[in-house]
Amino acid sequence: MRMLRLPFRFISAFPAFGLAMTMGMSHVVADNVAGRLPAGVIAIDQGWSDQEKSWWYTASQGSRLLPLEWMLALETEGSTAEAPEKFMSPENIERLGYLPNPPSVDNPLGLPVGFVIDHDKTRSADLMCDTFPATCDALTMRKPWIGLNCSACHTNEIEFGGKRFRVEGAATLADFQELEESLLRALKLTLSDRATFDRFARAVLKSDLTVESRAELEVQVEEQIAWQQLLEDKNKADVRYGRGRLDAQGHILNKVALITRQPDQIDTIRADAPASYPFIWNTSQQGKIQWNGIANNILKINILGRETDVGALVRNTSEVVGVFAHIETDRGKAWRGYDSSVRLDTMIGLERLLARLKSPRWPEDILPAIDWEKAARGEQHFESFKCASCHEPLAWDDLASPAKEKMDPIGEQQTDIFLACNTFLHASKSGNQAGQKIFAFTGERIGEMEFTRNLLVNTVVGAVVGKLDELAGGAFTDVFPSGRAGDAGTESSGIDFLPGVSDEIKKDQARQCLTAEHELLAYKARPLNGIWATAPYLHNGSVPTLYDLLLPAKVRNVWEGTALPPEPAGPTRPEVFAVGSRQFDPARVGFVITQDAGDDHFVFRVRDELSGEPIPGNYNSGHDYGTDALSEEERMELVEYLKTL
Structure with missing residues (x-):
């Protein structure tokens, strides 16, 4: 039986796939059914078959972030020769909050959910050549690229009582802003640190490595850095998005x-x-x-x-x-x-x-x-x-x-x-x-x-x-x-x-x-059907639980007069909470509230930590239709009803 042969760098970046490769492709196909979830993750019935889920996770819409070989060879900014870490390593992807997708027929490289391969071998792939002239001249546009599809941002997992289940179509808790920024930092490191670039060039060019091809690759990387820097500069803002927002x-x-x-x-x-x-x-x-x-x-x-x-x-x-x-x-x-x-x-x-x-x-x-x-x-x-x-x-x-x-x-x-x-x-x-x-x-x-x-x-x-x-x-x-x-x-x-x-x-x-x-x-x-699985709440993710959504907010968009508006009496919506934990709070309905930002958390703030001013973009006001008049018991009863929708 013919074996699928892939470069070692693919295998080392995705250990599960590397293990499967030692057993032959037929074993991968048999044991890694398309759409199978990672070990320990429970599927709940939302009407899709495993095959439909697999296609949803892997189909390309035409997104092209970087050439696939570059992405697999790229190292994180903290990587060293003694302890190299690939950008697409499971550890880094987990830090960014994206979900694993086991190797399968549709996903032989074991790319994360929504990280997909786009490949056009024809001349129609030669796009934006004014921006990427060296990349077009090298025909890199016609090679496989990696991008994102909608499932990367609209798939989530929730944990409770030692169990973890996946919700299709729910909001991710990933940090898209950090994905973009850390990718740009990694590309810059690749050029600035010559040892890192040497490892990168060897992995990308393989047997085609020459003085000329190495120099051409460097120019292509410079083009990507220049373009992504333009995007970052254009999108730059004082307010951080954090996890689950974009x-x-x-x-x-x-x-x-x-x-x-x-x-x-x-x-x-x-x-x-x-x-x-x-x-x-x-x-x-x-x-x-x-x-x-x-x-x-x-x-x-x-x-x-x-x-x-x-x-x-x-x-x-x-x-x-x-x-x-x-x-x-x-x-x-x-x-x-x-x-x-x-x-x-x-x-x-x-x-x-x-x-x-x-x-x-x-x-x-x-x-x-x-x-x-x-x-x-x-x-x-x-x-x-x-x-x-x-x-x-x-x-x-x-x-x-x-x-x-x-x-x-x-x-x-x-x-x-x-x-x-x-x-x-x-x-x-x-x-x-x-x-x-x-x-x-x-x-x-x-x-x-x-x-x-x-x-x-x-x-x-x-x-x-x-x-x-x-x-x-x-x-x-x-x-x-x-x-x-x-x-x-x-x-x-x-x-x-x-x-x-x-x-x-x-x-x-x-x-x-x-x-x-x-x-x-x-x-x-x-x-509101399924609303229980969609925390944090409001359009800008500024309220952590459904219970908190039934409380009033302190900030307001407008006020008539020169004095600041008075604060509501009684309990109000929290103005500081961490986002990133998948641990579910079934009583208040949302993720467990903490104010501690671990490596995989982001602290959301309604007000600037130093000045105390409200942050435009982070207001947690609105959707206040008198529910602050509810008693504690009545508030919990309304939350209980929302679970049933």
Whole structure:
């Protein structure tokens, strides 16, 4: 029987795979069934087969972070010749919070969940050659690359009583920001430390190692460092995201701004509004997608013989553009299509698979049993506070009914405004997109300076058309909100925006957004089925448990008058807690609260540790509809009911 032969560096980086290789590939196939979870991790029924899970974990959407051989050879910044550690080692991946995925037919290298291989051997892979000329000349673009797909950020595991179970579609507890930053530091170390570069070059080039090839590789690494430094500088913000959060819209808009190739971009809006990754079951049943409803999800058309939600396709295309896709908008027009690495067919397949994902039910064989009489009393509180007016019930296995989510204006919710506000205000020079129609085929013309969300619309339409020119341009006008936004508001007499904050720029941005009216200046309330498995809570992950969500917050977005607003009487939401532990608190419903930041934890803070000022982006206010009037017993009854959803 023919054995699969792989370089030793693959085997040493993934010990389980190395052991399997000593037994032959047939044993790997037989004993490592696609979709099998790591030892000790329990699967709960959400409607997917093992094979469907495996594809979800390994299918490429077109994300291209680094060439695969580079990634496997790259060492962590703390690595030494005496104690080398690969960046993709299980220890480093665990530190970053991503989940292991055992070797299988779909995942022979044992890459973590959502770390996927993208390989295009054709000339269509030669993208962004103005940015990566040496990389294109070496045909490295046509080699396998490693990137991320949606499962990396939308899969989680929970621990209780010595047991650990996986929840598909829930928010990761990984630290995406540290992944990017530590990767850039590792690349810089590879060039600055010649012994490290020597090990890297030997591992990548193998028998092709020569003086010339080594020098060419060094130039290619320099190109990647320069590009990733541009991204880091553009996204740089004072607020740390930490575990389980990412300013995805900020990253996407900044990526779009950079690919217009305008060197003197303005930086009025930073990626400083981190959001919790949304849970994604029932996504196809929602009319609005993303926390601020940036795209509609209501139009279905036939693509590649499949009925497809165009809104979902827009969301996924936006995601892969922001998370490492290669794309060119400077060499064409959107209506002719932009060249990109986006995998349209795969994204359609992933969305169809996601439409079959059921929400998780409280596993009474793992977690303490629900007190159903207590939950019945909690349901009465749910009704008396009219919670269903925003969160209409949806059964855990209902994959057909409309979700009937509601968009609440940010001024009414009083929660942190900056995810919606930054998207509303973000502007960039438009480069090659200037003069084009926003929706490629229709809509207003793009100006020399433009709202970046309109450049995103043009980019996404062009990327999709570039892969499938049968789409009518009019389809996208039904998906995106109207291209032009109303003017930011100005009326603010006697109102203190962000009381207690000294940053006048953030206060002015708050004024503009809280006094304006636009459909993007709102956050989505959706059915709460499976909510028990999605901590931390609120759109920005600022509240650790459901119990705490029923308490009032101290911070406020606005206050009339010069004095600071009074603090609520009685218990309030915690303003400091660690994120990263998977240990579950079944009473309060969320992860166990500590204030200790271990190696795998991040301390979330509502206020700056030194100045005591509230941190824009980290406000834990909002969703306060009088539940602070509940007694302790009534509060626990309502929490008990939420477990049943």
